[in-house]
Amino acid sequence: MAERKKPKLAVWKFASCDGCQLSLLDCEDELLAISEQVEIAYFLEASRATVKGPYDISLVEGSITTPHDAERIHQVRRASRVLITIGACATAGGIQALRNFQDVREFTSLVYASPQYIETLKKSTPIDEHVYVDFELRGCPINKYQLLEVLNAFLNGRKPNIPNYSVCVECKRRGNVCVMVAHGTPCLGPVTQAGCDALCPSYHRGCFGCYGPKENPNPPALSERFTAMGWSDQEIVRAFRNFNAYAEPFRKESEAHEAKS
Amino acid sequence: MKQNHKSQTIRVDYLARVEGEGALYIRIKDGRINDLKFKIFEPPRFFEAFLRGRHFTEAPDITARICGICPVAYQMSSIHAMEKILGIQIDGPLRELRRLLYCGEWIESHVLHVYMLHAPDFLGYQDSIQMARDYPDVVKTGLRLKKIGNEIVRILGGREIHPINVRVGGFYKIPDRKAFQELLEDLKWARDAAIGMVRFTAGLNFPDFENDYEFVALSHPEEYPFNEGRLVSNKGLDIAVEDYDAHFEEIHVEHSNALHSVLKERGAYFVGPLARFNLNFDHLSPLAQEVAREVGLVPEIRNPFKSIIVRSVETLYAIDEAIRIIESFDMPEQPAVDVTVRAGTGHGCTEAPRGILYHRYTIDEAGIIQTAKIVPPTSQNQKTIEDDLYHYVSRHLDLPKEDLTWQCEQAIRNYDPCISCATHFLKLEIERE
Amino acid sequence: MVIIEPQGLSALFDALKQKGYQLIGPRVVDQAIIYDEIGSPEDLPVGWTDEQDAGVYRLRKREDARYFGYVVGPQSWKKFLHLPILKLWEAQRDGPSFEIIPNDEPVPKMAFIGVRSCELQAIAIQDRIFLQGDFVDPHYRSRRENIFIVAVNCTEPGGTCFCASMDTGPRAQSGYDLAITELYDAERHVFLVEAGSPAGETLLEQLPHRPATEADIQQAHQLLEQAGKKMGRQLETEGLKDLLYDNLEHPHWQKIAERCLSCANCTMVCPTCFCTTVEDVTDLTGETAMRIRKWDSCFTSDFSYIHGGSIRASTYSRYRQWMTHKLASWHDQFGTSGCVGCGRCITWCPVGIDITEEARFIRENPVT
Amino acid sequence: MAAVPDPMIPIPYRIQTVQRETDDTFTLTLTAASSEQIAPFQAGQFNMLYIFGVGEVPISISGDPSTPEKLVHTTRAVGTVTQAMQKLKPGNVIGIRGPFGSHWPLEEARGNDVVVIAGGIGLAPLRPVLYTLVKYRERFGKVVLLYGSRTPEDILFRRELEKWRQRFDMEVYITVDRATGNWRGNVGVVTKLIPRAPFDPYSCVAMVCGPEIMMYYSVLSLRDQGVPTESIYISMERNMKCAIGFCGHCQYGPAFICKDGPVFRFDQVEHLFNKREI
């Protein structure tokens, strides 16, 4: 086979905690190998050197929360051949999308002494509300092995093995005892997309939805069970209002219970 | 130089190799600094606002998301604050495990900073990957050390970033003793590697730059501080964490629009490794003390550039401490103590890798958070960083712009500022003449 | 048939270990009785039991000190024979070609302690799938050929059990090396043991034992008789296959879909469900490739994906596929039901959907 | 323990030629790259084709069953694996497992008229039938090929179709959904050709392959003409991971498409055919 040309990789940050891009630096065993396969052309968390675009692969972390960022994401899109969003902020608006359920001005004055200086949008929105996204990698934070898998798949021209089924599938493959059935601990696993290898149930706690809704989820049926297990509507609202609060199925579910409570 | 006679503007729009995004704006006129702003433009994320109305047990998971670099610190500060409210004191093996988790985060964060963010500055590389071409072994050692730190967090916390296993009262599950034991061998390698790390960083070239800072850190009678202690300084501060708000405030300073945390009536202060080291040297492990002395590092260090050596010493300490904890570790009987809700206000302050991280919460009798306040280390250092830059830049105005820019970046990186942490900085307005 | 004392179990375990078997049996982990590696009879869940109902499992202390006084655990023996994740093979690029390196990692010799009758039948069903068709799965075979089975007869069926309906229990009929009935009353605590294979026979000889009396055999017989009548659930199987085939468009499937999470738990825990997917994995350089087989489920969307979209996009169609497969089409495919009545899918469904209830509903309200 | 052959391990085959058929469809001719070979195949059977590091997909054999040492596959590039396959060049090696599945009823067709109805890429699995019909032409009654394609540019195997069309003992009708360029032939769905086709509905065998909806309407139309359901055969498609009945993906009611299909006599699957999401 012909020598593959080194693709150029860029990493962009919008409103986020940096955790997802840090996943790349957390690939201790693979980092140097990655840098042999791709040219890390723009990655401010790691390097002052920047190479001009266009970029073959752009990883975008963070959500859009300011007018300036709403502009900037279009520049990033234009400069990128493949744009992959990483993490709950970029794919669903992130924890900061909790503002979407409230009056953002009130939030601003709660936190800042001089709210007039704060330039912010009413909503924290995922990247795909602004530009076309080629692939979404979920998680809060993303799983570094899934990130490697996605990079790998793009480098090798195959489909990434990123399943969209429930956390339960991984939970069972891993041989966990179901915390919901055996311990009575409410768990979002059945409506949440796999990817973490059922981390929370493995540590005896209920899944709290880092990877967002699975395909074809059924939150109302799960909530009904939570209610039967003794959870209040407020508790259900909070359960669905975490890092993927603004993802449609979770948003609808929390709003339905908010209306009831 | 010619440049000195006209006005010049240096703007670094995106600061590289810091976590998060910040920018620097300097205006020079007639050879003097006319204006200097260290600007943070992480979009506001409103954590303190949306913590209101959440259950107290959720604070650790939510506040972790402030920063992907030091989530453990956020989790622990919030947990300590909540435990204060509930009147819980965690002792014995659970307390030890919390220290162990902290060791993991320090190792991982310090090593990341030293090898991947800061060392390239001293050696003149754009990044560690470039540096790896000439110093492959150094970078590989760094990666392996970092991995060991991450491994501790992963075993105990479930994953490296935003761990899921800590809770108010303890942990969800105590991992098998076997998992820790398996780490011991790696940790012993790491201890030697960290000694090398101290020697390596001590051998770098440091600018001759010192200041008379007020160093603030936690201080504990028996141990090097992670989770607990009183807030002390080299200039006489000695208060309980509960009194934080009485002594610290966030003010609006003239040349900048950022909120700077300052000591009331005293001004800027300095938190982080240098402060901890200067104030707690005696509680470092004997080995860490010995190696620090060997490279001529004894309190009081006032050159912020030397923080890279201090981070290495702290890494060595954290490894030593992790070994001690694992070797003397008893399985706790329960992963967590029982908690009963009661209303109240609580304060938590722990030593994030970058310095003290302060949380305060008020919760009602149902455990719902009424108010929250979070002051991360980066905002506490913000004024000091600006002051440093002011002094440092003044001395190097004759440097070509490109070099000066790099020097400034390096000076900022002394503080390993974590800008995602800056939960409440104002966006700066740029003044133009 | 012979009687052994509780100490005899230690002798049994030792003898098996001596023969190089790794012991797999019940033990209490994470508030459930799971099948896991064990060392000695002390590891068994002595004095523990489980309470099971739709969507609920609770570990409880027993009044007595029985070794096998529980029913079936969260997962079956499937996980040891038909691995949840298995590397099929690996390939190394060689210019325009590649070389395949088969996965022939050595498999352990395993002794399964405490296999229930329904589980024996489930193993027999998977044997048909993986060993008795046109093709043989060598991975399953090499594991299957290396197991020794110590069955335990069920004297206290659980809340979601219905093996009596499926004719798969409670007494172990075949497929074991040794079968144990635990006899426990105020006077004594012994095990009635029966060999089911020459290997079992030989092993039994080595254990301290005495011949069983007619009374012993009677006692066991009675216990099992009673057990058959105490099933937590029932499923009427008469004409079930045609009933389901005739009701593929029953409105009730939609009703189930409103409750079903399409989470796939039922398929993962089912001892007969065998579906898998294969993932292609490469290293960063693209020089090494692997094919990994993983348990899959008809409840996922990718399961029925063909270019353009999933065939079974709705939960309606996925649940229908699962249940008709278990109770109807399995007969056409493998000449047996796909359900052995172990009740796991009922217990471990997070929302407690009950296959026996759903079948009953359709039987009582057919549309045809 | 005698080692059993692992049915999941493919046999290496080397690409001899790559023939572009249309914009997105190509034909690979392969020969064994080692001493190992797959068994001879029958018309309608398929293989699993493995592309190194990318994946494995089921593809029908589109070559001549009488020269099985030359494996021919015609594939439309629609997704990950098939697109990667399209990029391969002569000399590249791919993995082959097979042949799998049921085949077209060429035995039953002896002495009868044969109607071959294909839509789009569905012509590929039927090409082995056409080769056989032509080769043993005297064994069959009338032979009719009805072929529908999206546009004239999407027509597969043009040269062969032309050759067959010129034969006096074969009827070939082609239609397109959408005429482009200077197309002067039929426009419309392939089922519209059925009533016009010259064959004896009472003694014929119909073999239909194409999208499910096209097969469905073809069956209706054939039956309208009087063709008994038992004389109609279709070829089905479902997701497939193993092709040996282990993975469960290709179930279609009680059938496994990989072993009971892909070719079915229509009455075997009729009860499922118009059910939603089976």
Ligand SMILES: Cc1cc2nc3c(=O)[nH]c(=O)nc-3n(C[C@H](O)[C@H](O)[C@H](O)COP(=O)(O)OP(=O)(O)OC[C@H]3O[C@@H](n4cnc5c(N)ncnc54)[C@H](O)[C@@H]3O)c2cc1C
């Ligand atoms: C028995 C049989 C014979 C076939 N013969 C041919 C043929 O001769 N020529 C041809 O072009 N195509 C044929 N197909 C369809 C071909 O298998 C799919 O187009 C191919 O699998 C798409 O794979 P992909 O990775 O490129 O597409 P993607 O859309 O990326 O699909 C992802 C995966 O889904 C599965 N999948 C997707 N579509 C299908 C499908 N239609 N059938 C089965 N699995 C699918 C595969 O596992 C595939 O790898 C046949 C299918 C079957 C079942």
Ligand code: SF4
């Ligand atoms: S613990 Fe949660 S994720 Fe695991 S099987 Fe149960 S419900 Fe699903």
Ligand code: SF4
């Ligand atoms: S279908 Fe349910 S009851 Fe039947 S064998 Fe499977 S898990 Fe057990």
Ligand code: SF4
């Ligand atoms: S029946 Fe229950 S276990 Fe099965 S997929 Fe539906 S909700 Fe999950």
